[in-house]
Amino acid sequence: MAVSAIFGAKVNRREDPRLISGTGTYASDVALANMAYAAFLRSPHAHAKIKRIDAEKAKKLPGVVTVLTGKDIGSKLNPVPCAWPVTGADVKIPKYYPIAVDRVRYVGDPVAVVVATSPYEAADALDAIVVEYDPLPAVILQEEAMKKGAPLLYEEVPNNIALHWKIGGGNVSDAFSNAEVTIKERFVNQRLQPTAIETRGATAQYDPSTGMLTMWVTTQNPHVHRLLLTLMTGIPEQKLRIISKDVGGGFGSKIPCYGPEAVVALLAKETGVPIKWVEDRHENYVATIHGRDHVQYVELAGKKDGTITGLRVKVYSNLGAWLSTAAPGVPTILFGLILPGAYKIPNVECEVYGMVTNTTGIDAYRGAGRPEATYIIERLVDIFAHKIGMDPAEVRLKNFIPKDKFPYNTATGLAYDSGNYEGALFKALGMVSYDNLRRELQMLRSEGKLVGVGISSYVEVCGLGPSSVVRSTGFALGLWESAIVRVHPSGKVSVFTGGHPHGQGEETTFAQITASELGVLIDDVEVIHGDTDRIPFGMGTYGSRTTPVAGGSIVIACRRIKDKGKKIAAHLLEAREEDVQFDSGKFFVTGVPGVSKTLAEVAWASYGAGSNEIPSGMEPGLESTAFYDPPSFVFPFGTHVCQVEIDKESGQVKIKRYVAVDDCGKQVNPMIVEGQVHGGIAQGIAQALWEEAVYDEHGNLLTGTLSEYAVPTAVELPKYETTSTETPSPHHPLGLKGVGETGTIASTPAVVNAVCDALSPYGVENIDMPLRSDKIWRILKEKGISK
Amino acid sequence: MYPKEFEYASPTSLGEAVALLKKMGPDAKVLAGGQSLVPLMKFRLASPKYLLDINGISNLEYIKENGKFISVGALTRHHSLERSELVKQKLGLFSETASWIGDPQVRNNGTIGGSLVHSDPAGDWGSAIIASRALLKIQSARRERIVDSDHFFKDTFTSAVAPNEILTEIRVPVPPDGGRSAGAYEKLERKAGDFATVGVGVQLTLSRNRKTFEQAGIGLTSLGPTNLRGKKAEKALVGKNVSLETIEEAGTAVSEEVKPTDDVLRGSAEYKRAMARVFLKRALTRAARKAGASGV
């Protein structure tokens, strides 16, 4: 492929051959000599005092190296840190220890750890530990947890309220008192279990001769992970190396650092043998964070002509039994600021309560806060349209921020960079021939069919993010990203990125960006990530940030290399620097393309560093480190349209058609963009129709295995018709925006809108997710549609 | 997900297998496709002391026609039943049932015998053998016996096969007169590969003029403590006209005789009762059409 065409080309993902041929290296592939296996004994009670732990029998079993309880660990490990004490919020971060000391707070809370020479012996030893519990009343639901007299999880968190946050802009009470139409709803955005195919796991090896602890962990952010592990274990950062080669999916669940990982580090140091621990699926489902779980009280104010004038939102968010790494930021900053969506709503108010409960901790899950917000506004727009008798597409058009009003400041304080919301909407409506489709549905309805169409027009805030803004929200670190681009003497290139792609395809897209910037062949570029001893300090992959932010740092590093290269080329060509140009891998004198030096020649000269090779006073070598701190967030957007039919007899929802128009600015690789959109839509549809973490009243997770938790398969999912519009980000060096989460954000309300549209002739306004067949059937029965 | 220690034996003949079972006593478990037993062992819900792997017994995996019966070896994989031409032609109910089970991995490994002995009321095969009035051949060191499908399921996860016995063959009567007999399996599931919310298997024979139901067998999945026979629904059909009304009556009858339980994940008992009706009607309609009926 011509070097000049590499940016924007549908290059096959270079990471795929190793992943699909089983030659990747995941956490459980790590095998070291003399390795021992850790296993955690986990609480069967949602809430209980630990009266006594007797591990004597377990310790005597064959192969058992050691058994440690929370008391044994004592002050050797610090509590699990929370990195986002949101500014302006009342946040109470309780002390939550890696292994419970005297009290367990959810089913799955670790109470002891076993080390044995095989995983089988470790499992046997778990069975042999006797724990006496004194069960306490448990609280599962957030609205129950904040009631007076509810069981308290932590003394230091009165009423279990660990988070209280408010924002607002405009004058919401005026908007509501002057409204011609108001809408009031209670939405439930259910709890979900992020189902990364690879469960979590860690292997730690301590080298007493150097004091280095090396840890292979499955994580989305190796350096952040290292920092958090340092906080928990006290092992200094320079003595801790995190390696994370291939990661089998994260979806947010591998951003946080978890207690057991610190325990594994401690065990490696204390026992002197490498320690490995890998979750099984059930353990993953109870002990790895869950996502979402909002109860939302929402109100919309508007005029009869379709203008939306105000939005008021009160949310009760479940945080689970501990405050995970980013937990307080998800239902606040990542949620509240984007509530107005694609619309010019001058008056917006949002109040959030976050409660600790006797359930698995909740943190970021693909979309993280933004799906919860988009769901509110996109559902409300539909309900509003229905109430005033206007087409939902028209209401959207009427309220969209017009394309000439960017950058646009929202009432919630965000500055949207660029957008053409009507462009994406029209394109999507065109693809489904919307007017015809409406007529067709009308006909089908008159034949008794339950059919509907739903639209969702979203805006996402991503590319997290400008450090000064991020810091002002209370996040513990800035969210810039780093890159080292190293041109070797032969002209081949290594790119070390602080991002940590784990399925998103940036090993490919970063090679494309580099190849395109430096004019080298893509095969001459290696992308390295996931090892704290190789890459510069980096923030990792989440929040649809990697392509825009880490990609941005690579572009800057490449440009610095070209600047230096120009100086060297000018020296070699005996030309003035101003007269030297760079194009397609060659430095040449303006107007004399024949007189040129290739990047490889310049690289060679830079390493030779003789006086006839580089200008005097110049440092040798050709590499650059760049830290790109984005000037602002990026705001991808789009419109999805979903058409459904409901089986009248069984209540099953069938998606007949799914159209997605997404705008993520310039696309480095449209095939990878499409892949991200597909996966995102699948996860979003899954929330709308099937997935839900369910607890019984005792706090047992009823969806603790893959045969209960209903992750859909290709069979249930529709064929996606995807396309895009292109509105570059004006402040990004390549015009890029993120696309990792858009599908998840857009699709959920599109599906629910379609189902509610199908049932709207029967007076159905809202149904809470997931729209399982039995739930729909009950409604059909109540309405006399089915028997 | 690590099972307890166990001893493993891999006999190569049925005689050897039943002799070993006798010796090992009730602490032994037969291992067929492992698709139910191995997960139970990994969760340590089952911890057999001995595992008797019957996969090395060569003559337990077959599908053949023996006069009035199609005989299926207990070790026959779901996949083989799904793909067999003989089964497709004469026992459409069985090929349909197989296609609904789990995913390709499960169908490649799992066996019809293992599924039946496991006796999960959510197992699909139970309904197929009930609807088709199959006979089950069971072998111990002492004797061979035959149990009919009405007496095979004793309780949830308990079949007529004793710990010292091996299920060896499923004998399915060849439905009379190919053209006017047909079967169908309908399943409501949350997603592909899920266990049934409800499942219905039917095996019909119509009169020669295709006007009445001559024989009707109905098996029900996830609608009681075991797979059930839809006796009242069968009665509502046999001798009656092939018509939508008759099918409707069978649907009503079935919803009255099933014994579903509430299930937080897959639906209430009430829903399952209603779905038994809906999915029975669908299965009956489809089977009747396959058997040449018109007007349904």
Ligand SMILES: Cc1cc2nc3c(=O)[nH]c(=O)nc-3n(C[C@H](O)[C@H](O)[C@H](O)COP(=O)(O)OP(=O)(O)OC[C@H]3O[C@@H](n4cnc5c(N)ncnc54)[C@H](O)[C@@H]3O)c2cc1C
């Ligand atoms: C992911 C998944 C999805 C599934 N979905 C479905 C589904 O949709 N529908 C469905 O019906 N099933 C489903 N199953 C179960 C599957 O059909 C199993 O194959 C079946 O239940 C057991 O058959 P097996 O050969 O694997 O038996 P095993 O697991 O080997 O044994 C099961 C039990 O039967 C005993 N046993 C086995 N063979 C004999 C024999 N010949 N004589 C005496 N005892 C014997 C064993 O000792 C054990 O107690 C699913 C399983 C999985 C893992």
